[in-house]
Amino acid sequence: MTIWALGINHKTAPVAVRERVAFDPAGMPLVLQRLQELDSVSEVVVLSTCNRTEIYCTGDDRGPSLVADWLVHNREIGSADLDASLYALEESDAVAHTMRVASGLDSLVLGEPQILGQMKSAFAVAQEAGTVGSELGRLFRQTFSIAKRVRTDTAIGQNPVSVAFAAVRMAQHIFADMKNSRALLIGAGETIELVARHLQQAGVRHMTLANRTLARAQHLAQEFHAEAVLLEDIPLALPDADIVISSTASPLPILGKGMVEKALKKRRHKPMFMVDIAVPRDIEEEVGELSDVYLYTVDDLRDIIEENVRSREDAARQAEELISAGVDHFMRELRALDAVNTLTDIRQHVDTLREDQLEKALKQLQNGTDPEKVLRTFAHTFSNKVLHKPMTALRRAGSEGRLEVLDWSRELFDLDNRSE
Template sequence: MALLALGINHKTAPVEIRERVSFAPEKLVDAVQQACQAAGLEEAAILSTCNRTELYCSLKEEESKRLLGWLAQYHGLDVGQLESCIYEHWDLGAARHMMRVASGLDSLVLGEPQILGQLKSAFSVSQDAGKAHSELGRLFRQTFSVAKQVRTETSIGQNPVSVAYAAVSLAQHIFADLRDSHALLIGAGETIELVARHLKQAGVKSITIANRTLSRALALADEVNGKAIEFSDIPQALPNADILISSTASQLPILGKGSVESALKKRRHRPMFMVDIAVPRDIETEVGELEDVYLYTVDDLTEVIEENQRSRMDAAAEAEELIEAGAEAFMRQLRELEAVDSLTALRNQYQSLANDELEKALHQLALGKPADELLKRLANNLTNKFLHEPSVQMRRASAEGRQDLQDAAQELFQLNSLSKD
């Protein structure tokens, strides 16, 4: 049996394929069980995100086609549609791949932390399905351990590499404590959603969402315990905003110099931090000329992101070394465990031979035979019984020129060291 990581991701498949191969969260337990039944697997797990779908399992290499066939059939695809974008990683490669995924080294955004939680969820689902034990269970636990080591011993996740995170990071440099700050967010698209979540995690005091469509603003405000307003209410909300971040699709500026000047007067010139993420810009460039206003554009954030991306690349090289060591350590442990069954069988066989000889000796002792004579015979018989089959096999190996077995016997039983003694 071999370990396999099989899947597609943002590097190998377009979104049109990825969305068709994704699994609904509520169907994952059933899907894991179906995969095991279709491909004859004892263990399996499925990771399904917007950027990747991967199956982890233990099976014979020739059976991987059955697993790929099941994946295609489950999603109503021809196998040919998947073969061009599927990848397979085996044994050490599978362990290395899982650890890279968990550490964010295989992500669209290098070092992003969400994927580790998604992998933990995949493991939990597999456990719920009764399909994560022995080898796969050990691999997941080792993967989580290595990912934690990467997070704590490198700076892979310390610097922001998304526009939303970079905007909030800049705010934290301007304000010593965001818990005393009020934020006004203009727009309700994906970027503003991420900004709102980052601000909430940073502990900002209050968040107001302004959007042209109030229902969208309300939905996001509910998520972050904020307040929703319409665009027409922005002038009234502006004087209370310590942080203003805007990202809309408007073709004309939403915020002009005059309205900001008016807000600053009401604020008694307490500083305002503004980030204009929109293209075209939402905030007139003249606003940046005002004292007490710190205005950043998307280009300013890009510089921050690129610098942080370079920093993460350096950290990624350190992470790769930790992952390689972790993957090799896991495979070494796995190989050690493979010897357990053989050692158990060997011990049982020799114990059975010993028990037989002991029973004979005790019977002779009960008949009055001298104990010292019986002990010598017992030791001699045990030696002969223990060495009979190995002796036969070693003579046969020698006759056949199997020097490898001769060398293995020397190493297993440390015969060289005994002869030197």
């Protein structure tokens, strides 16, 4: 059984491609079940964020191609686009990649902490769906342990830098005085909470939080002294917004070109700054064509983010060393478990042969056969049964020139130290 990690991310695909393979959290249990039903796939966990969709699974060599075919047939993406963006890693490479992702080393923002929580959530969903077994369970527990060490033993998390931080920093470049700016935040998840925190620290006093569930928006709004509204109230709130930052899990756009045009007319075409952090996108691409709108996506935040990456590079090198040690430890454990399974199978095989011969010997004793003869027959037959297949395999290895098999056999039976 092989461990695989395959998917696409911000390094291999633009947002227009990533949003086609993004999964709605509400439908994730069904996605996991469908993937597990594929031939050659045993266990599976799916991580879907604004920057990546990754599938971690165990299976045989056909697993990645079957998963790729499934994505083509079940998502709105052609095989050519997927092939150009998809990566597939196995065994130690897959383990290292999983640990790097959880530690924030593969993120758009180096060392960003949100990904660890997202990965833990993805693992929990897969556990609840029943698609996690012993192998992925062991991998993710080790991964979370390494990610925790990276956070505590290195400076990777210092000087917080995130997509939320970058979005606010970009707004600061455009608005000289943030205190006079009004912000409309769409969504009420962890990213929007971070955006609200950064906006508050930047001096923004007037914020409106729009969410599908009013109670969640109100809970978040209380912390930031903001107004809470439902998504359907956005057309009323939009004309007052100088800054619009959106991050929801909606499968369809929330802000269309027509809605924004109406808002601009009410604003008398006062410019509006918009950042769409969501994947799939919350704001229609055509909104960016409007002359008074400055629309940015997560991919546009790279320059701001990269300015803050250099301070974390030393910490990243230390983190890579921790991850390398973690991969070595995990792979040793995996090989040790393989050895245990093999030893168990050998023991069961020999025990079965012994019991068969012992049963025959006991019947001979019950029938009055000479005990010495019974014991000698038992010992001779049992030895032949145990050694027959190994000796046949050794003869074949010798005739084929595979001398390493003979060397291993001498080591296994300690034949070179018989005189000691």
